Amino acid sequence: TDTRVFQDVQVLGSTLEKLTPVSETTIRAPVAVIYDFENEWALNHAQLPRSIGKNYQETCRQHYRPFWQQGIAVDIINAEADFSGYRLVIAPMLYMLTPGLAERIEVYVKGGGTFVTTYLSGLVNEFDLVFLNGYPPSLRRTLGLYSEEMDTLTDHQLGQLRVCPENPLNLNGDYEFHHYAELVHPETAQILATYNSEFYAGYPVLTANSYGSGQAYFIAARTENRFLTDFYTHLAKCMGIENPLHQPIPAGLSIQVRANETQRFAFIMNFTDHAISMEIGEGWHDTLTKLPSAASISVPPYDVVIMRQTL
Incomplete structure (x- = not known):
């Protein structure tokens, strides 16, 4: 003793x-991050232009970290969970869309929710078969854009992005991106930041789409952590989400x-x-x-x- x-x-x-x-x-989390095992399995086996360093788990942690730093509670959920109890749902690299998932995201955003997703999202169905016409219609409507192609960068190659002036989140400055850069075309989405290097300089890298009573954001490239911290800090402030x-x-x-x-x-x-x-x-x-x-x-x-x- x-x-x-x-x-x-x-x-x-x-x-x-x-x-x-x-x-x-109990803890009442206003934010959820989708980390889905089936999505991870499909992504890990996907043969992509860059198949080394997909880093799905690490990417999910990077999107979680800004909220942890601010003391804002976050639930980690799978893609089959109910989104309705959250003000903000984040789905990094949502490569695989199981039946009904894109439609549930659309309903969530139309009903007033805020949704964030990234590059390498909405590419295949539950059988790991590519959607032949790009994003399913419901996801395309929700994001307000379509994807043309994906560029990949070498391990030590860095690109630059620039925030658009007078954007609604009050972001400012330049940031770096690496590994993945998706080229998208806005239809109804507003451009908040653009690539500032490579052959796609001027293309959107951050967009926001008002849809129904909610909003959907798309991050087209794998950015440095500083960008994610600033983006989520400003987004949480605009939404009135803060620690208790x-x-x-x-x-x-x-x-x-x-x-x-x-x-x-x-x-x-x-x-x-x-x-x-x-x-x-x-x-x-x-x-x-x-x-x-x-x-x-x-x-x-x-x-x-x-x-x-x-x-």
Whole structure:
């Protein structure tokens, strides 16, 4: 009983006893990222102009990371899930469209949802057979564009893209892209950014299409992470999606908030080797000590602080 491991387990057991009310709460995520096993299997076996470094899992993580950094909860779902409970659904590299999927995306966007997809999407059906006329009609209507061809870049080759001035997301600046660059033709979609290099300079690389009561965005190239961070940060701001604490999240911290009708719990985790301070606002209590908390707290290195607030 005097070993470090025994004492750590003893403290953990004591902590879990104090967290019993947390079991009556849940996380309500406004955002979902589609990571689909069947899509991954089909994509992994696809013979593409560039078949090395498709990086489906890594790409999904890259689209998830900006929300994690902002403290915005995200559900990871498969392509058969119900989209209706989410304000924003992101489908990176949705290569395979199973029966009814394109139609469900169309219904979701028409009903007021926001949908984001990327290059290498909507190419084959459930039998891994290419759609002969390009995107299925429902996806083409939703995105407001059609794809002409795909260019691929060598491992160390970088292209440039430029954001259009006065775009509705207030993006600005130049960014790099690599590996994949799709050439698309907008029909009803608005161009937000264009390629600024290669033979397709001037072609759209980021578009937005208003459709029904919602919007669909298309990212035509594999961009650097900085672009994804800026794009999703501005998109979340325009949609009014923010973390439940309504506070900036310092780098190195991660938060998750669980709630029910009467109370909520904030799990604030430090993934660095140094203490980090954060503003959390008024009305919080430390769940373990039950003492009132200051509006600013310090989270020790590699530790978690669990706060409770009565609603």
